[in-house]
Amino acid sequence: MSIYKRKCSNYYYAEVTVNNKTVIRSTKTTKKVLALRFESQLRETLYRQQVLGDRPTIKLSTAILEYSSSKQGSVNKQNLDAQIRVLNTQLCRVYPLDKDLHGLTGSHLNKLVSLRRKDGVAEGTIRLMLTTLKGVINWSKAAGYLQPENLVIPKIRVSNQRTKTLSTQEQTQLLERLELNKNLDDYDLVVLLLDTAARLNEIQQLCWDAVDFDNGEVHLWRTKTNTESILKLTDRSLEILKRRYDSSKRKGLVFPSKTGGLRRTTPKSIQKVYKELGLEGFCTHSLRHTTASNLVKNGMSLFAVSKLLGHSNISMSQRYSHLEQKAVAYQAAEILNNNL
Structure with missing residues (x-):
C-alpha cells in the first residue's frame, strides 16, 4: 500500500516510487482520504520532476533559511544573520514569504526599493539587502529549484567618491597611538x-600555516571571490609576524580573539582610537582604501592595484582612476622636463 502508519506516529506516510527512486513523506494527517489525496499529488509532482524534467519549487522563506544555513561557519555569518533579518522583515512588505520563490518579480523588488527610500535608509543599505537576496536566488538556482522568470534585480549605484583615506600624517598618528597600548595586538x-591592503576578515582568518617566512610571503584566502592571493610582506610586517610567531603557540590563527576563536569585527579598542584622533567617517575598511590610493598616487597601475586587492575585475578599482590620471600626468611632466 502506498500510504501507511508508523508505530511512532498517528500520521499517515506516503511512499512513492518513480524511475526507481523511492520518496517517503509524512502526509501530516490522520485521515485516510486526505492522505490518499496527498499521495496522489506527490506522485504527480515527482513524475513531473523526474520524468518530464520539471524543477521542484521552494517557498521563499525556506530558500532564505536554507541559504543562511549553507553559510554556517563562514567568517561573515554574524553580518549575514543581520542582513537575513532585514531581508525577512522588508521583503514581506511586497511579497509573502510563504509563497514560492519563482513567483517573485522585478516589480516586487522595484516597489521594495521605493519603500526603503521612503523609509529614509541609505542607498548602500538598500544595495546590501538586494545583494543578500541575490545570494538566496543564486543558492536556489544551484540547488535546482524553479527560478523566477526574467527576474532583474535593481542596480543601486552608490558613490564611492567620499571614501575616507588617511593622510601620511594621520597614518603616523594612528600607529603611534596604537603603539602606546600595552598589548601590541591592535598595532600589529x-x-x-x-601593508597588505587586505580586507579585515581576510587577515582575521589568516593562519600560521599560510605564512611563508623563508620567502616573506602570505597566502591570503579571498573570502569575497573564493580565490587565493600570494602577497609579499613589507619588512615591518614580516618583523611583526616573526615576533608574534615566537610568542604564540605557532598554530591556528595569527590574530585570534581573546578566547582563541575567530574575530568577527574590528576590536573596540581600535574603534576607540579612531574616535580619539577625530577620524570622522573612518572605519577599518578605509585602511584598505588608504593603501590602494597611495599605491596609485605613486604610479602603480589600476590593473596592478586590482590584482593586489583581489578584485574579480578591474572595474572594481575604478574609484581610484582619478588618482592614476594625476600620477600619469606628473610622470609625463617629469619625463618631458628631463628631455628639454
Whole structure:
C-alpha cells in the first residue's frame, strides 16, 4: 500500500516510487482520504520532476533559511544573520514569504526599493539587502529549484567618491597611538592591514600555516571571490609576524580573539582610537582604501592595484582612476622636463 502508519506516529506516510527512486513523506494527517489525496499529488509532482524534467519549487522563506544555513561557519555569518533579518522583515512588505520563490518579480523588488527610500535608509543599505537576496536566488538556482522568470534585480549605484583615506600624517598618528597600548595586538593588526591592503576578515582568518617566512610571503584566502592571493610582506610586517610567531603557540590563527576563536569585527579598542584622533567617517575598511590610493598616487597601475586587492575585475578599482590620471600626468611632466 502506498500510504501507511508508523508505530511512532498517528500520521499517515506516503511512499512513492518513480524511475526507481523511492520518496517517503509524512502526509501530516490522520485521515485516510486526505492522505490518499496527498499521495496522489506527490506522485504527480515527482513524475513531473523526474520524468518530464520539471524543477521542484521552494517557498521563499525556506530558500532564505536554507541559504543562511549553507553559510554556517563562514567568517561573515554574524553580518549575514543581520542582513537575513532585514531581508525577512522588508521583503514581506511586497511579497509573502510563504509563497514560492519563482513567483517573485522585478516589480516586487522595484516597489521594495521605493519603500526603503521612503523609509529614509541609505542607498548602500538598500544595495546590501538586494545583494543578500541575490545570494538566496543564486543558492536556489544551484540547488535546482524553479527560478523566477526574467527576474532583474535593481542596480543601486552608490558613490564611492567620499571614501575616507588617511593622510601620511594621520597614518603616523594612528600607529603611534596604537603603539602606546600595552598589548601590541591592535598595532600589529593595523600595520598588516595597511601593508597588505587586505580586507579585515581576510587577515582575521589568516593562519600560521599560510605564512611563508623563508620567502616573506602570505597566502591570503579571498573570502569575497573564493580565490587565493600570494602577497609579499613589507619588512615591518614580516618583523611583526616573526615576533608574534615566537610568542604564540605557532598554530591556528595569527590574530585570534581573546578566547582563541575567530574575530568577527574590528576590536573596540581600535574603534576607540579612531574616535580619539577625530577620524570622522573612518572605519577599518578605509585602511584598505588608504593603501590602494597611495599605491596609485605613486604610479602603480589600476590593473596592478586590482590584482593586489583581489578584485574579480578591474572595474572594481575604478574609484581610484582619478588618482592614476594625476600620477600619469606628473610622470609625463617629469619625463618631458628631463628631455628639454
